[in-house]
Amino acid sequence: MINSIVNKVRPLAKKMISSRLRPLVNRAYFSILGILYSGNSVYCNCCNTNYRKFLPYSTYSKQVRNNAQCPGCGSLERHRLMMAFLRKDSPLFSRKNRLLHFAPEDVLQRIFKLDPNLSYLSVDLYSPLAMIKMDIMNLQLEEQSYDVILCNHVLAHVESDIKAMMEMNRVLSKGGWMVVTTTIDFTKPTYEVPGPLTSEERKKVYGQEDLCRIYGFDIIDRFSGCGFEVDKIDYASKFSPDQQKKFGFNKEIILLCRKLD
Numbered sequence: 001m002i003n004s005i006v007n008k009v010r011p012l013a014k015k016m017i018s019s020r021l022r023p024l025v026n027r028a029y030f031s032i033l034g035i036l037y038s039g040n041s042v043y044c045n046c047c048n049t050n051y052r053k054f055l056p057y058s059t060y061s062k063q064v065r066n067n068a069q070c071p072g073c074g075s076l077e078r079h080r081l082m083m084a085f086l087r088k089d090s091p092l093f094s095r096k097n098r099l100l101h102f103a104p105e106d107v108l109q110r111i112f113k114l115d116p117n118l119s120y121l122s123v124d125l126y127s128p129l130a131m132i133k134m135d136i137m138n139l140q141l142e143e144q145s146y147d148v149i150l151c152n153h154v155l156a157h158v159e160s161d162i163k164a165m166m167e168m169n170r171v172l173s174k175g176g177w178m179v180v181t182t183t184i185d186f187t188k189p190t191y192e193v194p195g196p197l198t199s200e201e202r203k204k205v206y207g208q209e210d211l212c213r214i215y216g217f218d219i220i221d222r223f224s225g226c227g228f229e230v231d232k233i234d235y236a237s238k239f240s241p242d243q244q245k246k247f248g249f250n251k252e253i254i255l256l257c258r259k260l261d
């Protein structure tokens, strides 16, 4: 009920509240909502709390997803899936690591900033959440200066993903690794029209004005060509359907890219 009212006023609130203030307003909103949804049916691994249910969620143009958003911290399915992978099946938190995070998600960034093992930097060209404004195709960072990179839902929006991949390889340390997620249709090759295209042309070609391509199975070859060995991980399938529901995961494929020597 409360959430459906908020979903209706959200577009108006987005216009009225400045992008810098929005994360603070969001946090205050979720801290109240979390109390109202206290319970024991689902568990959020981003705020380490049980709730009565996850909330439905939709971006304005897309279908509503049920069991999606944490009422206490605002995390979505993909954030919780990523956090489960990083905590249980990666050495990110168990040793000292220098972590570079592109287009930081507020809920993940808060966790990384607080972790004593992480030396953390977030970058983006536009997001007010990023610590530094920087172009992923031209990183103002030294060679081999980071041990781990996190790059969620960025590369499909970048003019030259190959330039970005080469840059990420350059700044990764020897033995470094990178976690990448993006929308991929593994039944087809990547669909990419030679550009540059205007926003209207992109919308016509890709269905979204900020997309530069729609990835297919050859995304693996793109990473290989830029000096990475790639594991394609269907991480949600490691959990039973009941666990997936309790933790509120989606079925997104995680690409684990290890820098080759």
Ligand SMILES: [Zn+2]
Residues within 6 Å of the ligand: 044, 045, 046, 047, 048, 049, 070, 071, 072, 073, 074, 075
């Ligand atoms: Zn949460």
